[in-house]
Amino acid sequence: MEALTEIFNIGAGRAASSLSSAVASTVKLSVPRIELYQIEDLDIDALGLGHKRLGAVLQSYAGPFDAQAMLLFPEENALEIVRDMLGSTMSIEDLSELEQETMCEVGNIILNACLSAMADVLGVTFEATLPSYSVESLETLLRNSIENPDQPLMLVLNIDMIIEKRNTQGFLAFLLSYPSLDMLMTHIDSFLGKI
């Protein structure tokens, strides 16, 4: 887990520099904590997201291990991001086509940075779908995402994002199968073995 946290922090650093140049202001990102849950045991309250609606950017990855990635921001945090980046005052349901596209890009930057860091460190490659954006409760998101019950695990990264001194918390969740987790762990072990 420590190795993973480190990998994701490398990704967070890359994402922050891309985001900073995209929005022309300072963006800082860090991943202070990673946790692994069984989805069926997942206590949604444990994430501190309550049963609120979330802004979610979704992307699927295939490679040495398959994962469905979800970048989640509580409704008001997603709004803050759009507001800070675009100076928009829309409510989250009313996010226009172009604003949704922006949320997708923000999510895409963060997800790609994490995945590319993983690719560099572990020497693996992925294929991925383009991001999509939706606003749902976590329950609904999980229900929709788990098309195959083969992905009963959720790797949750807590993300701290600071845009122009304003602090926003979000989560990056990877839905994984047991074989995928095993593969991930094998790759990490072999990476650790090399150092």
Place this chain on the structure above:
Amino acid sequence: MTSALIPGEERTHLSKMLPQVVNVMSLGLILVDAERTVLLWNNWMRQRCSVAVSEPVGVNLEAVFSDGLPGALGIAIGNALKYGLPSLLSNALHGAVLPLFDHKKGGDHPERIQQSIHVLPLKGDGGERYCVLQISDVSASVVRERKLRAQAETLKEQAFTDGLTGLMNRRHFDERFPLEFRRAKRQQSPLSLVMLDIDFFKAYNDQYGHPNADKVLITVAQTLRATLPQSVEVIARYGGEEFIVVLPDCDDSEAGILGEKLRAAIENMQIPHASSDVAGFVTISVGLVSLTPDAASSEHLMLASVDAALYIAKHKGRNRVSSPARP
């Protein structure tokens, strides 16, 4: 992968048709190889993109544009070629990334096209990487959103403004007053409320007609606004000929002075009003109430008592200021 499933003859046919397909599409398509050499540049791009070379195909993408490759696009292409990761360059964050112009608009100075770009990784049969750029023209959406946003702003303003006088309307007052009341309660500061009404306005309306009555309402509104200190934000048309003012941090004696000032200002306008029983010109009756909100007070009670104060001013002969403190 898909092409492997197509029988030989049809595959040949398909590969003949593909360049045409690519060229009739109404979006920009660029294909580059792992060295970023351009392999495909479709007609849509040829018609819109200003390039530094006579033929983009065969040239490194970096060299195609006179200002080089925009940074964010370079990173996205790198992610596709190195890691196989797709990216999205949204219009809101990147605007018109590439030098694309709509020659139908803007005459000699064609408009730059607002874009949204997808950067998609591809893998060749031998595992070599390619990257497709798919460029959409979102100019129409950008214009539409800008318009919708401006309209939303206007509607919001209209919804809160009295169309005739330009003061706040009742709805805006109903929203603001509780906020001011709560603030005064929190800070334990005095708050005054002034309600005023044009005397014998119905008679004025009957004698001088609707358009003139409207003019009086406008003049009274302007005079009230001009007489009140700039710091007073909440002044609203409360009803037909009724106005209401919130005076934050203002106690009973200050409110009394201001109320009298408002009354005198209207009287001094000397607007003729032949059917007024109190004067030959337009006057107002003023009710006011001041308090420092405590647990027992509420905004509803305060509104009721200012209404009562106005009634007393009317009852006592109009063209005067009345308050519960100085009946």
